[in-house]
Amino acid sequence: MSDNEDKVATGEGEEKKQTITIRVKDQSGEETFFKVKPHTKMEKIFSAYAQRKGVPVTALRFLLDGTRIAADQTPKMLELEDQDQIDCALEQVGGW
Amino acid sequence: MVMVLYHDAQLYDQDLKLFTQNAWLNDAAINFYLTMIYHEMVHGRDDVLLMDPAVVSCMMLQCDDEEDLLDLAHGLQLQFKKMILLPVNDRENFDSQGSHWALLVYHQQTKSYKFYDSSNNHNLQSAREVAQVLDKALGTKSRHIEIECPACPQQRNGVDCGMYVCLIAEWLSIRYATNDQSPVETLENYVSPQKIRHVRKAMPNIVASLITT
Numbered sequence: 001m002s003d004n005e006d007k008v009a010t011g012e013g014e015e016k017k018q019t020i021t022i023r024v025k026d027q028s029g030e031e032t033f034f035k036v037k038p039h040t041k042m043e044k045i046f047s048a049y050a051q052r053k054g055v056p057v058t059a060l061r062f063l064l065d066g067t068r069i070a071a072d073q074t075p076k077m078l079e080l081e082d083q084d085q086i087d088c089a090l091e092q093v094g095g096w
Numbered sequence: 097m098v099m100v101l102y103h104d105a106q107l108y109d110q111d112l113k114l115f116t117q118n119a120w121l122n123d124a125a126i127n128f129y130l131t132m133i134y135h136e137m138v139h140g141r142d143d144v145l146l147m148d149p150a151v152v153s154c155m156m157l158q159c160d161d162e163e164d165l166l167d168l169a170h171g172l173q174l175q176f177k178k179m180i181l182l183p184v185n186d187r188e189n190f191d192s193q194g195s196h197w198a199l200l201v202y203h204q205q206t207k208s209y210k211f212y213d214s215s216n217n218h219n220l221q222s223a224r225e226v227a228q229v230l231d232k233a234l235g236t237k238s239r240h241i242e243i244e245c246p247a248c249p250q251q252r253n254g255v256d257c258g259m260y261v262c263l264i265a266e267w268l269s270i271r272y273a274t275n276d277q278s279p280v281e282t283l284e285n286y287v288s289p290q291k292i293r294h295v296r297k298a299m300p301n302i303v304a305s306l307i308t309t
Contacts, residue, residue, distance in 0.1 A: 071106075089123075093122045096251075
């Protein structure tokens with residue numbers, strides 16, 4: 001708590017420590033929350049989410065406003081703000 | 097777990113194997129192919145959109161209100177697209193993975209839809225639902241949507257529908273980009289079982305050449 005205030009006060013160093021909450025919404029409408037730092041690679045969220053859901057990460061697709069989020073992007077690069085939502089779609093298949 | 101990244105399409109080793117092992121294609125495999133069409137065959141023109149099947153699915157299942165749809169429309173710059181190609185899966189809810197792929201095409205100039213299904217229009221109902229949501233995302237007034245179903249090559253097995261979607265999308269995109277000059281073959285002749293076998297086998301080399309250039 002007081003940590004947060006410190007970061008705001010210290011300027012430059014603040015941004016590195018500042019965490020935001022990102023909401024991951026699945027196709028049933030369920031939301032899962034992750035606290036992340038602005039420079040955390042999104043793949044960390046992806047694998048944590050996959051683990052929590054018990055699904056291989058290769059079967060999940062993460063999207064922001066209709067575009068794919070790459071594993072090596074960060075919240076900062078994606079301009080994600082606190083409480084922003086990303087979508088998670090499941091693998092689809094078809095043959096016949 | 098090896099992954100290839102080509103523009104923003106991700107392809108895991110296991111996705112690539114779906115091509116060579118004559119398996120059902122998943123959305124990652126199809127998206128990779130569509131991304132290749134976009135960058136290599138129509139040279140990234142910004143008036144064409146080959147929509148990622150995961151995005152189609154997200155649009156159908158996760159955009160609960162108009163605001164979500166508008167965000168998506170904005171993110172994809174939908175209003176600037178003269179032609180939008182949407183792979184349609186028959187998956188109806190989040191519990192299933194689907195079993196069939198087909199291709200819905202939107203033409204902005206005439207605000208009309210065409211639908212290509214290699215299995216006797218199996219996915220026509222799903223395509224109707226996609227068309228309704230796309231109309232909404234484009235801000236089109238509520239209307240009865242006609243979907244035209246041009247002659248479409250038909251698959252003769254239970255595995256290739258995703259390949260048909262890829263190659264039909266390829267034919268349509270190249271035709272669009274060349275003002276109908278090429279390919280000279282008709283759709284039926286272009287998307288043949290032989291071509292499908294050839295492309296499936298060639299995919300590892302195609303992928304390798306894409307990521308080294």
